[in-house]
Amino acid sequence: MTRVLHAEWTKLRTVGGPVGLLIGAIVLTVALGWLAASAAGCPPGGCVIDAAKTSLTGVLLGQAVVAVLAVVVVAGEYGDGTIRATLTAVPRRGAVLAAKAVTLTGPVLLAGLVAVAGSLAVGRAVLPGRGFALDLTDAATLRAGAGSVLYLALVALLALGVATVVRNAAGGIGIVLGMLYLFPVLTEVVTDPRWERRLRQIAPSTAGQAVQTTLGVDTLPIGPWQGLGVLALWAAGALLAGWLVLRLRDA
Known part of the structure; x- marks a missing residue:
C-alpha cells in the first residue's frame, strides 16, 4: 500500500x-469571505449576524474548486488512458481508490485549514469596523472553523467517488456541482415547510454547512455535527459506488 500511496x-x-486549483480554492475562499464581512450591515434598528458564518461565506465558492480538483484526479486518468497503466501496475483496484482518497484528502485538508484560518482572520479584522465582533477563541467559532475544513475534505471525497463512477470530467463536475448547489435552490422554492426541513436535513451541502452556524443552533433543521455526518454519508456512498464500478467495469 505504501508504494501505491507514493505513486x-x-x-x-x-x-x-x-496545485493551481488548491491555491485558487484558498484565494477565492478568503476573498469571498472578505467581501461578505465588508458588506455586513444592519438597518437603523440594529440586528445580529452570525459573525463566524459570515466570515466563512467563501467556503461556498471554495467547495466548487475542491470538487473540480477531485474530479480531475480521477477523470484525467480516464481521459488520457493512463488509468490502464495504473490498474495494470496495481491490480487491487480498491487500493488504487483508497490511495487516491488519502493523497487527495491530505492537501485539501491543508488548503482548507489555510483558507478557513485566513477567512476567520479577515473577519476578525473587518467585522469590528462594521459594528460586529468575532471571537476567535469562542468554542462555537472554533467548531465552525474546524467543521468547515472537514466539510471541504468531505466534498472532495464525494466528488472523487462520483468521478470514479462517471469517468468523465465534464459529467462528474456537473453532477457534483448540481448536488452542492441545486439542493439549496430547491429548499428556497419548496413551499411546504415539512419538505423544506427534510431537504435541509438530507441535502449534502445544506446539511453539511450547518456546522458553520454559531447562533440559533437550536432552531436548525439538523445539528452542526449531525449535518456534517450527513455529508460524510454522502461521501461514503459515492466512494462505495466508485469502488464497485472500479471493480466490476473494465478500464
Missing part, C-alpha cells in the same frame, strides 16, 4: 493543475 502522491504533486 498517487507523485502523480498529484507533479501535475500543475491540482
Whole structure:
C-alpha cells in the first residue's frame, strides 16, 4: 500500500493543475469571505449576524474548486488512458481508490485549514469596523472553523467517488456541482415547510454547512455535527459506488 500511496502522491504533486486549483480554492475562499464581512450591515434598528458564518461565506465558492480538483484526479486518468497503466501496475483496484482518497484528502485538508484560518482572520479584522465582533477563541467559532475544513475534505471525497463512477470530467463536475448547489435552490422554492426541513436535513451541502452556524443552533433543521455526518454519508456512498464500478467495469 505504501508504494501505491507514493505513486498517487507523485502523480498529484507533479501535475500543475491540482496545485493551481488548491491555491485558487484558498484565494477565492478568503476573498469571498472578505467581501461578505465588508458588506455586513444592519438597518437603523440594529440586528445580529452570525459573525463566524459570515466570515466563512467563501467556503461556498471554495467547495466548487475542491470538487473540480477531485474530479480531475480521477477523470484525467480516464481521459488520457493512463488509468490502464495504473490498474495494470496495481491490480487491487480498491487500493488504487483508497490511495487516491488519502493523497487527495491530505492537501485539501491543508488548503482548507489555510483558507478557513485566513477567512476567520479577515473577519476578525473587518467585522469590528462594521459594528460586529468575532471571537476567535469562542468554542462555537472554533467548531465552525474546524467543521468547515472537514466539510471541504468531505466534498472532495464525494466528488472523487462520483468521478470514479462517471469517468468523465465534464459529467462528474456537473453532477457534483448540481448536488452542492441545486439542493439549496430547491429548499428556497419548496413551499411546504415539512419538505423544506427534510431537504435541509438530507441535502449534502445544506446539511453539511450547518456546522458553520454559531447562533440559533437550536432552531436548525439538523445539528452542526449531525449535518456534517450527513455529508460524510454522502461521501461514503459515492466512494462505495466508485469502488464497485472500479471493480466490476473494465478500464
